Amino acid sequence: MKILILGGTGEARALAERLVDAGHDVTTSLAGRTSAPLLPQGALRIGGFGGPEGLAACLRTEAFDWLVDATHPYAGRISANAVAASAASGIPLLRLMRAPWDEPEDARWQHFESPEVAAKALPPGARVLLTTGHAGLDHFLARADCGFLVRVIQAPQAGLPDHARLLLERPPYDLDHELALLRDNGVTHMVSKNSGGGQTAAKLAAAGALGVAVIIIDRPAYPAAREVASVDEALAILHSDASRR
Incomplete structure (x- = not known):
């Protein structure tokens, strides 16, 4: 399949x-926001x-059999376009969306709908680890009464x-890295998206262990689509369709 x-x-x-590896013709599209x-x-x-019109034209012109939306859980516009x-x-569209993190019963995360609202909720004097990427960064940096450690890839x-x-x-x-980062920088608040997955989950465990307040920017709402939470589930659907062709 293509x-x-x-x-x-x-x-x-x-x-x-x-x-x-299974012999399918696969093209991955990247937005191009990261240089490496x-x-x-x-x-x-x-x-x-x-x-969406351009994406639909590409799907038809290139004769793709499937569109798989495996973008970041916060790539709301791309998912809507898909x-x-x-x-x-x-x-046909299949959305591969990793599950969000479960909030521990004693965690008391603060939830906000946007970076703008979350930035306003920070108390004066907060020392903040920002782990939300570039989107909405300006709202936090406008808070000159707080100190920020801005962690990004680029x-x-x-x-x-x-x-x-x-x-x-x-x-x-890993957990040791995150514990040291929070301690060494005197972090009082951490701002995160609820991205899910295991690669960055240690920051939440570290914040819980050290009593660092966690501010969560909630996921955007998505239009309805056939959705799975794992690569294995996605493969099962795609291979099942391929076997019927």
Whole structure:
């Protein structure tokens, strides 16, 4: 089968590898926001499609059999475009979305709908580890009454103000690393998306162990689609369809 994966996650890379190994024709599309991304097996496409219409046209023109949305859980616009493009093109869509982290009963995470609202909730004098990527960064950095450690894979184009420090790291992170990071920087608050998965989950365990307040920016709402939470589940559906062709 010919399969287009909207990628950029570890799950997308794992799925592409296993589909290529099984003999399928796989193209992974990356948004191109990271200058040195980890590359999947199979063909590669970099850049946007021009909205849902452009994606639908690509699906039809290139005669793909399946569209798999394996983007980050917070890539809301891309996921919405995938639903619209699938409906317009008639190409079936499968969403591979990792499950969110479960909140421990005693964790008392604070939940907010957006970076803007979360930034306003920080108390003056907070020392904050920001782990939310580039989106919404300006709302937090506008809080000059707080100190920030901004952890990202790639440096933002604009420089950081004096009350913020840049930390360039790529996951996975282990518990010892996260405990040391929080302790050494006197972190009082950590801001995170509920991305799920194991590569960055240690930060939540470390925050819980040290009593660091956890602020969660909740996932966006997605249009309805056929959805699975694991690579194995996705493969079962795709291989089942391939066997009927």
